Amino acid sequence: MLTIKDLYKKFGSLVAVNGFSLEVNRGETVVLMGPSGCGKSTTIRMINRLVEPDQGTVKINDTDITLLSDEQLSRMRKRIGYVFQHFNLIARLTACENVMLGLVMSGMGKEQAYDKARAALTKVGLETHLERKPSEMSGGQQQRVGIARALAFEPELMLWDEPTASLDPILVREVLVVMEELARYQESTMLVVTHEISFALHVADRIVLMDKGKIVETGEPSQVFVNPISEVGQRYKELIEYQLNTGLKSIHGQRTA
DSSP states (O other): OEEEEEEEEEETTEEEEEEEEEEEOTTOEEEEEOSTTSSHHHHHHHHTTSSOOSEEEEEETTEEGGGOOHHHHHHHHTTEEEEOSSOOOOTTSOHHHHHHHHHHHTTOOHHHHHHHHHHHHHHTTOTTOTTOOGGGSOHHHHHHHHHHHHHTTOOSEEEEEOTTTTSOHHHHHHHHHHHHHHHHHOOSEEEEEOOOHHHHHHHOSEEEEEETTEEEEEEOHHHHTTSOOSHHHHHHHHHHHHHHHHHHHHHHHHHHO
16 A cells, blocks of 8 residues: 655755665554654655655555655645644634635535534544634644544545644543544554554554664564564663553552552
8 A cells, every 4th residue: 555665865964764665554553663863754754745755765556656746746645644743723713624624725615524524523522622713622632633634535544743742741642542543443544653652552553663764673563562673672662661560569559558
């Protein structure tokens, strides 16, 4: 479904992505992880050319996105949902209007756009927030509007660029729950950049670990986080073990208090 081959990007003297190759099957949820600055977000932004690759190919089915004209790329992007780190909502518009905007601008009638926006907002649990403006919603709710905006196009491929990165930790869970539901029950193929280990453990079909612009390990969560072969994988394993041990000590302490 998605085939990436030898993707390369350099900013000045910094090589951000170096020979990235990956195949994602239809309906698969692949989680891209690694330390900050390893090239994850640059990689996912190159898939729909928010960042132009210096080299490499990105194919959805048999179409190479790197070869498309601006007009062709615009049409292709309607088949690719993209959820940003920041909400990027228009403050003067309601939740429903924010979701409708892209549909109407692409030529869809307002009545049909409203129906699709309402259905998308219902999928993310905001059916009672249609007329609320961003200032009347929490950060988690605003991000869910951003997710609905992407879902409204009924995309073949969903790209998630650290969708919980700008949220207060207490709001992260409500967005992760929506993501987990979509991953389990939507037919869209999903490529997710995240630092959220719990999401990766529960939902990912495959984990791809990056370091210094390259893939250093790939496999099922049970493989990558339990028996890692890379240094980055080992660091994730140690983090998970630390969190588990800390949680167990906390529970033990509560019981003996």
